[in-house]
Amino acid sequence: MLVTNLAILVLAGFVGYFVISKVPNTLHTPLMSGTNAIHGIVIVGGLLVLGLDGDSFLNKVILVIAIVFGTINVVGGFLVTDRMLEMFKAKDPKKAAAAVEAKGEN
């Protein structure tokens, strides 16, 4: 099990490296925010531990806080990234128009 998981770990590292190694500067901030949201996957860990053996009172408190944190990470992370990117999305047709306009006036 350990060896299988280590293999997954190493391969995932390479995937991360190659998926991301060619990114324009412009997208660095949204990308950081997007990867930030993805490590919100820790919420899955919180759910499993609380759901399967959240036994004592203190453990329950600790794990509920962990789930709160994980949820903030996931929900906040994806929303903030989406807000950053909305601007890129909304502008494409207008941008082309603006470029044409600028050329015409020069």
Add this chain to the structure above:
Amino acid sequence: MLFASFLQDPNFIRVCYIVAFALFVIGLGGLTGPRTAVRGNRIAALGMAIAIVATLLTKGMGNWGLIVLGIVIGTAIGVPAARSVKMTAMPQMVALFNGVGGGAIALIAWAEFRSSGGFDFTPTYIAIFSLFSAIVGSVSFWGSNIAFAKLQELISGSPVKLPGQQVINIALLAIAVGCSVAIVAGQTNEWVFILILVAAALLGNFLVLPIGGADMPVVISLLNAFTGLSAAAAGISLDNTALIVAGMIVGASGTILTNLMATAMNRSILSIVAGGFGGGGVLPAASSDGVVRTARSTSASDAAVQMAYANSVMIVPGYGMAVAQAQHAVRELTRELEKRGVEVNFAIHPVAGRMPGHMNVLLAEADVPYDQLKEMEQANPLFSRTDVSLIIGANDVTNPAANDDPSSPIYGMPILEVDRSNSVIVLKRSMSSGFAGIDNPLFYADNTAMLFGDAKASVQEITTELTEL
């Protein structure tokens, strides 16, 4: 109930995880291009939803009330925070979201320790990975909080250093690692585990406190990678492939991103983390050489005339533009200048603002065409044939001391060489120094004129003057 048992089949859940991380990879791939980025982010979010729902299907799940409670509280905090944050405050928001992720990991490790009776009958490797995730998660949580506090200006942005900082940090790391070894060797006392969390918390604080504000984007990116790695470690200790894959992808990508940013500032990650600027210690106060230097101030109408009759204008935006929300006003100014046949470009320093890409995001919002945005390597050769450089709320990234003053704390950092253009107009609120807390000789240069005031108001004034010319 055949269907229910199918859904709870561990292999079905594993397949869901495989779908989830395939979506993460596709989503991240999308995030690397402007046109596919929005969809990419949503694909990744879909992957996350699948992973969470699949996890909830796990056989034997209980404590439903508490699970719902945690998710509801987290959503109630996270959604408004993400919705209401201003574009200028994005970097610290990312720091905060990163921090809570790290905190969650440390807490999960603590709960694991408690419910396994101090890793007593746990395989050694599970204990090791869990302890690793506790230490790194805790460092990330506290470090991110300090980064947030610095960027939010709750605490000073300039480096705060304790005497013997390095020794203290090494001692704290030694305590955390030593206690971990003791636990792996059979120690089951909970206080030993708590001591690990405390030592790691102090370490997180002390690692980020001595780092100057200008380096903060690099630090946030580094902490982002840390959280990813600790999530991957938590994944191994929980035998959960979704955590391993997602965590490790973030760990790897975060490390690359950190390296890109550090390289852009001509600094190594190690020297940034080793504390503050270079190690020179005391930062020079403004005009520390005793020479009284005077900056020349100008008016909006003078600035308008100067630019109207220029052939080329280079706009250098910085954090001040973001704070003033001046990007739309800047776009207006650009249009006016272009009507007069002035060639306008934007020079974007890789760390202008407080995050790489910060300026691009704002200017994109204001419909500035991509081809006018020049990265540092493209912009620097253009300055020598630029008539007017208009600096809007940027400071440290234009500081010529980085090129010619070896005693400057930012010596060696690549800058936008605005001092090579014919004349420079600086829009600035006051003569105070930049985020790095150092003086900028550019402001006292003969060909520099200062236009004091709010960036947005100044830009609008110049535009009005232009239309009346």
